[in-house]
Amino acid sequence: MGKPPEYLENSNLRLLVFGGKGGTGKTTMSSAAAVHLAKTSPLKKIMIISTDPAHSLSHGFGVKLDNRNTRLTLNNNQKSNLYARQLDAQELADQFKIENGDIMKKIADRGTYFDQKDITEFFELSLPGMDEVMAILEVARLISENIFDVLILDTAPTGHTLRMLNLPVQMEKWIQVMDMMLEKHRYMAAQFTRRKYVKDECDFFLEGLTQKIQQVNNLLKDRQITRFIPVMIPESMSIHETQKLVASLLEMHIPVKEIIVNHMAKQNACEFCTARKHQQTDPILQIQKKFSRFDLIFVENFQDEIKGYNDLSLLGDYLTGDLNAFCRKPGQKKHATMIQEIDPAMNVSNLDIDPAIQFIIVGGKGGVGKTTVASSIGLYLSGLFQDKKILLFSTDPAHSLSDSLDMKIGNCMTHVFSNLWAMEMNADQLFKDFKDSYKKDIHSMFERFFVKGMDIKFDRQVMAGLFSMAPPGLDEIMAIDTIMDLKQKNEFDMIIIDSSPTGHLLRFLELPELVRQWLKTLFNLLIKYEGIVKLTRSAQKALDLSKNTRRIQENLTDSKKTAFIMVVIPEAMGLLESENLYTYLIQAKIPLNHVFINMVLPDTDCPVCVIRQKSQKFYIEKIYRKFSKMHISPIPLFPHEIHGKTNLEELINNLFKPD
Known part of the structure; x- marks a missing residue:
């Protein structure tokens, strides 16, 4: 290993984000960075936060963690300068709704023809990816309030991390819809009073939220204080995924300087280890060629799991140049007294799939x-x-x-x-096509129904912007809905779904009911305009999706x-x-x-x-x-x-x- 990683040496850095394909060792590497920085900068407060719904930070440190800032204790029972937290973004989102829900409903009530019941239902269902964006907002809050000197994020696997990092942009669109709702009120108030409009709590709420989102964008792009550290392994799938990750990060102007290449095989007399080492030769050459503009940090595959403060501390020493750090580790006796030969009665089962399974x-x-x-x-x-x-x-x-x-x-x-x-x-393209069709219907409706006055103009903008307030997962539901259609048309007898990693899979399995309710609410809103003009395509699609989402639920829970x-x-x-x-x-x-x-x-x-x-x-x-x-x-x-x-x-x- 060459010089120590810049992310461990640059004292100006305040936000380190670790990401990459699942199973590459993101949690271990982010935890080792946290321990090392806490150890080498005793006067600084270091915080590591997991934003992955399937948290594994607790296991890495060997302590129970939750949504609170937990100060970690060293082996000598001394309190350290290292804090850890497994972010419960849903809890933060719920708190956000409690604190701001009334203001958001007030904005909608001022800006549309929707009745109070519609507004209440809509805002209970339509905070777009709010559980994920709250994670980013919370990080920005911690940075701006100088509660901690360095924040380290252990993120979800690649696809969902990119979605989270792109959420500030989506959130800005959501704020624009809210602002359009308020613009109608501003216009009418100024016309009625013939005075300059005076801002109130609704305006201040949107301005404050806009400021927070802009702060997040600035934070993620700030090369002076932020680094994204991709973690990969020398395998083709990981290389391909890291290429996509790095390209997206550069497009978003998020600074990347170093890439960790983990799980490097070691050569020894073992035929299996030697074969693994030989197998990595070509992938390593590919990595060196494809990522030549970045500093590569190669980390060997250690013989035992890295767990607990001491192991993480040794890994930090290894990363900063002490290649013999793990030689100081006590003898590997863990599990030795607990091992029993696997009971022969534990038979290996062949795959048993009923031919009727769909x-x-x-x-x-x-x-x-x-x-x-x-x-x-x-x-x-x-x-x-x-x-x-x-x-x-x-x-x-x-x-x-x-x-x-x-x-x-x-x-x-x-x-x-x-x-x-x-x-x-x-799924993104499916959702985009649906939104485009919906917007065409909305514009067509308002062009045919002419009423003099700015209120119709504002309502057209608001109605056209509703889809930026869709709940998370509507795009995935549309994708699954497409597959259900293929099944219903008997195009396929059996469909095998390669799903997202655990945390996001769990949320996906929870989504159908939320999405179904949101679609139903949207349909009811569209129907209120039916007396003006029939929204044939959009309303029918919303209704069909709502029905099909229930069908998805029924199929997922049917063991037959x-x-x-x-x-x-x-x-x-x-x-x-x-x-x-x-x-x-x-x-x-x-x-x-x-x-x-x-x-x-x-x-x-x-x-x-x-x-x-x-x-x-x-x-x-x-x-x-x-x-x-x-x-x-x-x-x-x-x-x-x-x-x-x-x-x-x-x-x-x-x-x-x-x-």
């Missing part, structure tokens, strides 16, 4: 191999059910199906093999139609997220059919592998006990990447044994 959802923590498992299941079932047309479909904003299948998929139906097709749905497959890796964070996901699935009455334990190390005498193997066996046993009523299948860790039909068939041969 939907298969593959879910789990980021980086556990969901896309690989979904792709292999697609290939396997296409051979098993040769009389069925099968679709492999991605709902994850950071699409990886193209990489997994080693062919261009994109936003169109792509024939993969025999009776298998694939599609990476562009839907199977949920969980992918987990034998590590503490992986187990924790799988337990949280399982709890939610039970509450939502979504049937869990099968658990795949991915990346299981093969038997070996290698001293490095043996230590990791012992740790894995401990968690494998816990997984078997936790999901004892489920079908469980371990998937071996291969020395090479799994992508393309040949590799996927190799995995299938190891995984699915013929009856």
Whole structure:
């Protein structure tokens, strides 16, 4: 390793954002940075915040964290200058509604023909991505109030992080709609009183919110105090996703100087380790070529999980040049006394999918191999059910199906093999097309219905802007709705859904009811104008979507139609997220059919592998006990990447044994 990372040495930096593909080690790297900065700058207050809905910060530090600022205690029971928090953005959003809901309703009441009931319903449902934007607003507040000297963000996987970083722009559009509502009141008040309009609490609220959003934009783009540090691993999927991430960050003018390349294999006498090292040669060359303008920080794959303050402190020392830092770590005895051989009664189960199943959802923590498992299941079932047309479909904003299948998929139906097709749905484009159609209807309506006066002009602007106030997830619901239509038209017999990582998957599974209510409210508002002109396309689409969203809910919870497959890796964070996901699935009455334990190390005498193997066996046993009523299948860790039909068939041969 060369010089220490700039993000650990530059004392002017106040905001560090770590992001990247799931499973690359974002939480570990952000936590190590927090510990190192706290240790080397004892007079500064350092705060690390997790904005990922599937929080793993608690596990990384080995302490319980919540939405409060928690001051961490060192091993000698001394209070440190390091604080941690797992941001509950929904709690912040709820508080925002309580504090500002009346003002927002007042603005709408002044600016539209909607009655009070409509306004109340609309604003209870239509804060756009507010749970996510509150995370950014909270960070801006902490920075501006100088509560902490340095803030470090541990973010969600790539697609959702980019959406969060782009939310200030979306929020500005939402504020513009609110301002249009208020503009009508300003105009009418000035006309009625024939005096200059005097600002009141509604104006001050919008001005304050605009100032906060602008502050966020300025903060994210400030090269003097902000750095985004992408974390990646030397694999093709991670390289591709990091390219998209970096391109988007540069487009948004968010400063990137360094990229961490994690999980570098070490060469030793072990054939498996040597094969892994050899497999990384080409990806590393690609990384050096594609990211040559950035400083690359290569981090080796350590033999044991990094957990707790001491481990994170050693990692910080390693990153700043002490390559022998982990040699000072006490002997690796963790789990040794707890390991038992896995009970032979814990049988490995073959994939048991009823031919009548219509939907298969593959879910789990980021980086556990969901896309690989979904792709292999697609290939396997296409051979098993040769009389069925099968679709492999991605709902994850950071699409990886193209990489997994080693062919261009994109936003169109792509024939993969025999009776298998694939599609990476562009939900944003679907939503944009819907909004464009809606706006055309609105403008057409007001052009045909002529009434003299500015109030109609203002109402047209407000009605046209309503879609900027849509709840989060409407775009994804529209994507799933498209797939439901394909199913209803019998174009496909079985659809396999490669889903978003756990935290966002949980929110997606919760979304249908919220979206259905919002669409219903929008439909009712549109119908009020039906006496003026029929909004045939938009109103009908809103009504159809509302009905179809209920159909989505019914299908997801029907065990005769839907199977949920969980992918987990034998590590503490992986187990924790799988337990949280399982709890939610039970509450939502979504049937869990099968658990795949991915990346299981093969038997070996290698001293490095043996230590990791012992740790894995401990968690494998816990997984078997936790999901004892489920079908469980371990998937071996291969020395090479799994992508393309040949590799996927190799995995299938190891995984699915013929009856």
